[in-house]
């Protein structure tokens with residue numbers, strides 16, 4: 001701990017200011033160089049932070065937030081989680097899987113989405129973990145979620161906890177703030193050079209905004225660049241600023257137990273947004289992203305999904321080319337982790353779910 005400022009400077013310092021947490025992840029996630037792909041794009045230095053390695057079976061970026069969400073759930077003796085998202089959501093799937101390990105049920109209210117391999121894999125994994133999927137559409141998703149929440153409460157099976165879409169809340173963002181300190185430890189240990197830019201998918205914003213706030217508090221001179229992959233109307237600069245402040249606030253208050261502090265230069269730490277990789281919309285794959293993802297897989301051996309990582313890669317390359325940043329050091333926040341392979345009885349599924357196993361899929365993540 002830096003005694004003069006009483007500010008934490010390593011992950012070890014953070015353990016003294018922790019909030020309820022269950023230890024489910026494997027930390028730190030590794031960092032590795034991607035020299036072949038970098039050479040093909042004339043990049044001097046490209047690195048990958050392997051968030052897919054956050055758990056040996058069911059990893060990905062959601063694990064960082066789940067440690068705190070499930071920490072709260074176990075503290076409150078919660079029996080059922082209720083959340084909503086799109087049908088193939090990694091958030092719903094990973095939440096159901098990790099909650100099951102702790103004996104907690106998950107009710108997953110979902111809206112339809114374009115099909116892909118990873119969609120059915122996520123649904124299968126969550127169903128095998130006992131998740132109850134409830135179909136909805138954009139008009140009914142909120143009332144249905146509230147109805148599910150109330151029904152679970154009235155059922156008398158025990159405490160119920162609502163988890164926001166994407167799992168993003170002040171509590172879960174603490175996990176991503178912590179990731180910045182983890183990265184700082186890796187930089188200090190010489191495992192990775194200080195990146196000038198870190199590229200992160202913007203879905204529900206928690207990963208990028210938590211990281212941006214964390215980099216600020218860890219005093220790393222690195223810029224998070226957010227690649228919009230969910231909805232333009234949701235991923236606005238205003239909301240990103242608000243969310244980054246929220247993450248910082250949560251961190252400095254330790255969830256309400258210390259004096260809050262929002263520093264003046266926090267807003268300058270907020271991620272610039274890349275809009276041009278989204279294409280037709282959420283989960284609609286683009287040719288450019290698929291082509292570049294296949295090239296990355298061929299040169300570096302990492303699989304990409306078309307909704308999050310392929311578009312993040314595409315947005316990163318557009319950003320670098322547009323601004324002529326080939327000589328800088330770039331870090332790709334690699335968040336995609338395929339669901340654990342699971343056998344389920346597809347014929348027994350309701351049609352709202354079975355369609356993702358029967359209908360054609362977009363290329364990639366097969």
Ligand SMILES: Cc1ncc(COP(=O)(O)O)c(C=O)c1O
Nearest residue numbers: 090166203204205206207308335
């Ligand atoms: C694989 C993957 N990467 C990135 C993201 C974006 O993270 P966030 O929702 O925290 O913005 C998600 C969100 O669902 C995801 O599933």
